[in-house]
Amino acid sequence: MNETILELHGRDESYHEPRLPDVVVFPRNKEDVSKVLKFANERKIPVVPFGLGTSLEGHVIPVNGGISLDLSQMNAIIEVKESDFLVKVQPGVTRSVLNKELKKYGLFFTVDPGADATLGGMAATNASGTTSVRYGIMRDQVRDLEVVLANGDIIHTGSLAAKSSSGIHLNGMFVGSEGTLGVITELTLKVYGIPEAITAARAVFPSVKNAVDAVVGILAGGIPVARIEFVDAESVKKVNEYMETDYEESTTLFMEFHGNEAGLAQDVEFASEILKDHGCSNFQFEADSKARNQLWEARHNLLYAYKHTAGKKKIMLTDVSVPVSELTGAILHTRELIDASSIEGSIVGHVGDGNYHVLLLMDNENPEEVKEGEQINEEIVHYALKRGGTCTGEHGVGLGKAKYQRLEHGAAYEVMKSIKKTLDPNGILNPGKIFID
Amino acid sequence: MNETILELHGRDESYHEPRLPDVVVFPRNKEDVSKVLKFANERKIPVVPFGLGTSLEGHVIPVNGGISLDLSQMNAIIEVKESDFLVKVQPGVTRSVLNKELKKYGLFFTVDPGADATLGGMAATNASGTTSVRYGIMRDQVRDLEVVLANGDIIHTGSLAAKSSSGIHLNGMFVGSEGTLGVITELTLKVYGIPEAITAARAVFPSVKNAVDAVVGILAGGIPVARIEFVDAESVKKVNEYMETDYEESTTLFMEFHGNEAGLAQDVEFASEILKDHGCSNFQFEADSKARNQLWEARHNLLYAYKHTAGKKKIMLTDVSVPVSELTGAILHTRELIDASSIEGSIVGHVGDGNYHVLLLMDNENPEEVKEGEQINEEIVHYALKRGGTCTGEHGVGLGKAKYQRLEHGAAYEVMKSIKKTLDPNGILNPGKIFID
Numbered sequence: 023m024n025e026t027i028l029e030l031h032g033r034d035e036s037y038h039e040p041r042l043p044d045v046v047v048f049p050r051n052k053e054d055v056s057k058v059l060k061f062a063n064e065r066k067i068p069v070v071p072f073g074l075g076t077s078l079e080g081h082v083i084p085v086n087g088g089i090s091l092d093l094s095q096m097n098a099i100i101e102v103k104e105s106d107f108l109v110k111v112q113p114g115v116t117r118s119v120l121n122k123e124l125k126k127y128g129l130f131f132t133v134d135p136g137a138d139a140t141l142g143g144m145a146a147t148n149a150s151g152t153t154s155v156r157y158g159i160m161r162d163q164v165r166d167l168e169v170v171l172a173n174g175d176i177i178h179t180g181s182l183a184a185k186s187s188s189g190i191h192l193n194g195m196f197v198g199s200e201g202t203l204g205v206i207t208e209l210t211l212k213v214y215g216i217p218e219a220i221t222a223a224r225a226v227f228p229s230v231k232n233a234v235d236a237v238v239g240i241l242a243g244g245i246p247v248a249r250i251e252f253v254d255a256e257s258v259k260k261v262n263e264y265m266e267t268d269y270e271e272s273t274t275l276f277m278e279f280h281g282n283e284a285g286l287a288q289d290v291e292f293a294s295e296i297l298k299d300h301g302c303s304n305f306q307f308e309a310d311s312k313a314r315n316q317l318w319e320a321r322h323n324l325l326y327a328y329k330h331t332a333g334k335k336k337i338m339l340t341d342v343s344v345p346v347s348e349l350t351g352a353i354l355h356t357r358e359l360i361d362a363s364s365i366e367g368s369i370v371g372h373v374g375d376g377n378y379h380v381l382l383l384m385d386n387e388n389p390e391e392v393k394e395g396e397q398i399n400e401e402i403v404h405y406a407l408k409r410g411g412t413c414t415g416e417h418g419v420g421l422g423k424a425k426y427q428r429l430e431h432g433a434a435y436e437v438m439k440s441i442k443k444t445l446d447p448n449g450i451l452n453p454g455k456i457f458i459d
Numbered sequence: 460m461n462e463t464i465l466e467l468h469g470r471d472e473s474y475h476e477p478r479l480p481d482v483v484v485f486p487r488n489k490e491d492v493s494k495v496l497k498f499a500n501e502r503k504i505p506v507v508p509f510g511l512g513t514s515l516e517g518h519v520i521p522v523n524g525g526i527s528l529d530l531s532q533m534n535a536i537i538e539v540k541e542s543d544f545l546v547k548v549q550p551g552v553t554r555s556v557l558n559k560e561l562k563k564y565g566l567f568f569t570v571d572p573g574a575d576a577t578l579g580g581m582a583a584t585n586a587s588g589t590t591s592v593r594y595g596i597m598r599d600q601v602r603d604l605e606v607v608l609a610n611g612d613i614i615h616t617g618s619l620a621a622k623s624s625s626g627i628h629l630n631g632m633f634v635g636s637e638g639t640l641g642v643i644t645e646l647t648l649k650v651y652g653i654p655e656a657i658t659a660a661r662a663v664f665p666s667v668k669n670a671v672d673a674v675v676g677i678l679a680g681g682i683p684v685a686r687i688e689f690v691d692a693e694s695v696k697k698v699n700e701y702m703e704t705d706y707e708e709s710t711t712l713f714m715e716f717h718g719n720e721a722g723l724a725q726d727v728e729f730a731s732e733i734l735k736d737h738g739c740s741n742f743q744f745e746a747d748s749k750a751r752n753q754l755w756e757a758r759h760n761l762l763y764a765y766k767h768t769a770g771k772k773k774i775m776l777t778d779v780s781v782p783v784s785e786l787t788g789a790i791l792h793t794r795e796l797i798d799a800s801s802i803e804g805s806i807v808g809h810v811g812d813g814n815y816h817v818l819l820l821m822d823n824e825n826p827e828e829v830k831e832g833e834q835i836n837e838e839i840v841h842y843a844l845k846r847g848g849t850c851t852g853e854h855g856v857g858l859g860k861a862k863y864q865r866l867e868h869g870a871a872y873e874v875m876k877s878i879k880k881t882l883d884p885n886g887i888l889n890p891g892k893i894f895i896d
Binding site: 374 | 545565591608612614619625627634635636654675678679683718719721724781784811812813814848849850852853854855856860863867869871872879893
C-alpha cells in the first residue's frame with residue numbers, strides 16, 4: 023500500500039506517537055463496513071475508524087496495527103428534513119459542508135469544535151466547543167445513529183421522534199464511545215433556525231475570580247448566551263506579540279448572544295450591569311457581523327499565535343471540566359503549575375461549561391520537557407477529579423486519558439468494561455483506547 | 460404484612476391489572492438498598508422499585524411477586540448547588556417539593572409531566588411533559604445518578620461537570636431503564652433560573668393541519684416557546700359540557716413563552732403573524748399570571764372533565780411520538796380510528812415534540828370495549844413506527860409497550876437485551892417490563 027496513505031492514517035493532530043496501520047480500507051456504504059468488520063472479527067484483526075484525523079488524544083492511531091477504516095468517502099448529505107429540524111448524513115460529511123447546505127434552508131448545525139472535523143468523528147468523540155453552553159454538546163444533537171457492530175450486524179440506536187421513552191437508550195452510549203463499540207455509518211442530527219440577531223461582546227476583568235463570577239451572573243440572569251469564552255492574560259500577551267496589537271493584557275471574556283433584536287437590546291443592558299458589578303470597566307458590544315469578528319480577533323488568533331511561534335515545539339492541550347463553582351480555584355491552581363514549570367502555557371476555556379484548556383508548548387524531542395508537560399496535565403486532571411469534574415470535557419479519552427478512567431469512574435468502570443466485552447468480545451474495535459486495564 | 464400496604468404497591472395509575480407484591484421494603488439509604496438487592500439476587504427474588512405509583516404503563520406492578528422496594532422515605536433534598544445550577548436529591552423527593560425549595564434561590568426544575576411524581580420515578584421512566592420543547596426531557600436534566608446494581612454494587616453514572624467525553628455514557632442508559640438495570644438512590648439534576656417574563660397564548664384553528672403548520676412556523680422562527688399544547692375539537696367540547704363554558708369547539712393550541720420583557724413583546728408580534736398566516740383568527744396573549752391561568756383553563760381542566768364524567772370507566776392513554784412532519788397525518792388517522800369505534804376519545808398533544816395522547820374512555824369490565832381500545836392503541840403504534848416514530852414518547856414501556864420493543868428497535872433490541880443480561884444475569888430487576896421476548 024502507498025506509504026503516504028498509511029502515514030496519513032497513523033497519526034492525528036495530537037502529540038501522541040504515530041503508528042502505521044497495516045492497511046487502509048475505504049468503504050462506500052454500510053454493507054462494505056459490515057463485510058470488513060465480519061472479516062476482521064473472525065480473524066481478530068483490529069479495526070480503527072478514521073474520519074479526517076483531527077482528533078486530539080490519539081483516537082485514530084492504530085496502536086496495535088490492523089485496519090484503518092477511512093469513512094471520508096461516505097460523505098453524502100442524505101436528506102434535510104426541514105420541518106423536523108433534522109438532517110441525515112453519512113459520517114464523512116464535515117461540519118462546514120453541512121452548514122453550507124443548511125444555510126439554504128435558514129438552518130444551522132450548532133456544534134463548533136474549532137476543527138472542520140467529520141460529523142462521524144464528532145459523534146464518536148462527543149465533540150463540543152464554544153456553543154454548547156447554549157445548544158448542547160454533540161450527544162444532545164444525535165436523534166439516531168446507524169451503527170455496524172463488531173459482528174457485522176447493523177443497528178439503529180434511535181428513531182426520528184423528538185422524544186422517546188422506549189427501550190434502553192443507545193444513542194447516548196454510542197456517542198463518545200470512540201469506535202470501541204461499533205462503527206457509525208449514518209447520523210440523524212438536530213439542526214436549528216439561524217437566530218434573527220447576534221450580538222458579540224468582549225470584556226476585560228481585573229482577576230480570574232471576577233470573570234468567573236460574571237459568567238455565573240450571566241447564566242443566572244437567564245441571558246441567552248451562545249458562547250462565553252475565557253482567555254487569560256498570558257494568552258492576550260501572546261496575541262499582542264504575534265499580531266502587534268495592544269489589547270489590555272488581563273483576563274478577558276469573549277461572548278456571543280443569540281436572540282431577537284428587542285430581546286438582545288435588553289440583554290445587552292442587563293449584561294452590562296452584571297459585568298460592571300463584577301469589576302469590569304473595559305467592555306464592548308457589537309451587533310454588525312464585521313465588527314463582531316473584529317471584536318473576537320484576539321480569541322480567533324490565539325491558536326495561530328501559538329502555532330506560528332512554536333517552531334519545532336508541539337502543542338499539548340489539557341481538557342478538564344469542573345463544576346463552575348470550582349472554576350476560579352482550578353484556573354488559579356493551573357496558572358501556578360505552569361508558572362512553576364519551565365514550559366510556556368496559556369489558559370483558554372469554554373467557561374459556561376466549566377471546561378478549560380491549557381496550551382502547553384512542548385519540545386517532543388526533549389524528554390525532560392515532555393515529562394514536565396505530562397506532569398502538569400496529570401495534576402490538572404487530579405485536581406478536577408477531586409472536585410467532581412472530568413478528565414476530558416470534550417476531546418475524549420483516546421490514548422491520553424485512558425489511564426484516568428478507573429480513577430474517574432470507579433465501580434462504574436466495570437459496568438463500561440462489561441458492556442465493551444458484551445458488544446466486542448474479540449476486542450477488535452479500536453483496541454488500546456478508553457479500556458486499557 | 461398489612462394488606463392495604465400490599466395493595467398500594469400492587470398497582471399504578473394505569474388500566475393494567477394489579478398484582479400484589481409478597482412484601483414491601485422501605486429502605487432508608489443506599490446501604491439498605493444494596494443489602495436488599497444482594498439478598499434478592501442470591502435468592503433470585505424479583506425486586507420492583509416503587510416511588511408514588513403514578514406510572515401509566517404498569518411499571519411498578521410486581522407481575523412476578525417478590526419485593527416492592529418503596530423509595531418514598533428516601534426523600535431528602537441533599538444540596539442546592541446554586542452557582543452550578545444543580546441540585547442533589549434522594550429519589551423519593553417529588554417535583555413539587557423540589558420546586559418549592561428551589562424557588563428560594565430563584566431557580567426551578569423544568570420537567571412537568573402533570574402528576575406530582577417522585578424524581579426517582581421520573582428518571583426511571585424518562586418522564587417529560589409540556590416543557591420539553593424548550594428545556595428537554597428528564598434524560599437531559601440528569602448530570603449524575605447513584606445507582607445500586609443487581610449484585611449490590613453502588614456506582615455513579617456521571618460527574619458534576621457540565622460536559623464530559625470520558626468513558627462510556629451511562630447517565631442516559633440508566634434514565635428510562637425503568638428499574639430493569641439498577642435502582643436509583645440519588646440524583647444530581649440540572650435546574651434553571653426562573654425566567655424574567657412569561658407570556659401565555661391560546662389560538663383556535665380551522666383544521667388540524669393549520670395548527671400543526673403553525674407549530675412548525677413558530678419553531679422555525681426561533682421563538683422561545685416553552686410549552687405548545689394541542690387540544691382537539693372533541694376535547695374542547697368535553698370541557699364545555701363539564702364546565703358549562705363556551706370555548707370555540709375547534710382545534711386549539713395553548714402556548715407559553717419564556718424570555719425577557721422586550722424579547723417577548725417582539726415574539727408576540729411575530730407569533731401573531733405566524734398564527735394568522737396559518738388561518739387562525741381567534742387568538743389571545745396574556746402576560747399576567749392570573750390571566751395566563753384563565754387562558755389555559757380549558758387545557759388544565761381537560762383531564763378532570765374526563766375523570767368526572769367517566770363513571771366506572773377507566774381512561775386508557777396512548778402515547779406515541781412521530782416526526783412533526785408526520786403529525787397532521789397521524790392525528791387525522793387517529794381521529795378516524797376513534798370515530799369508527801364505539802369508544803369516546805379525545806386527542807391532546809405536546810406537539811412541539813410530535814408527541815400526542817388519546818384519552819380513551821374504556822369500561823375495564825367489558826371485554827369487547829377493552830379489546831377495541833387495545834386495537835386502537837395498537838394501530839396508533841403501528842402507524843407511528845412506520846413513520847420513524849416511537850411507541851412511547853414519555854410514559855415508558857412498562858407492561859403496555861413491551862410487546863412493541865422488538866418491532867421498534869429491530870436488531871438494536873438484541874443489544875439492549877445483552878446489556879440487561881450482563882447487568883442483571885438473574886433477571887431480578889423489575890421482571891416482565893421492557894424485556895419480554
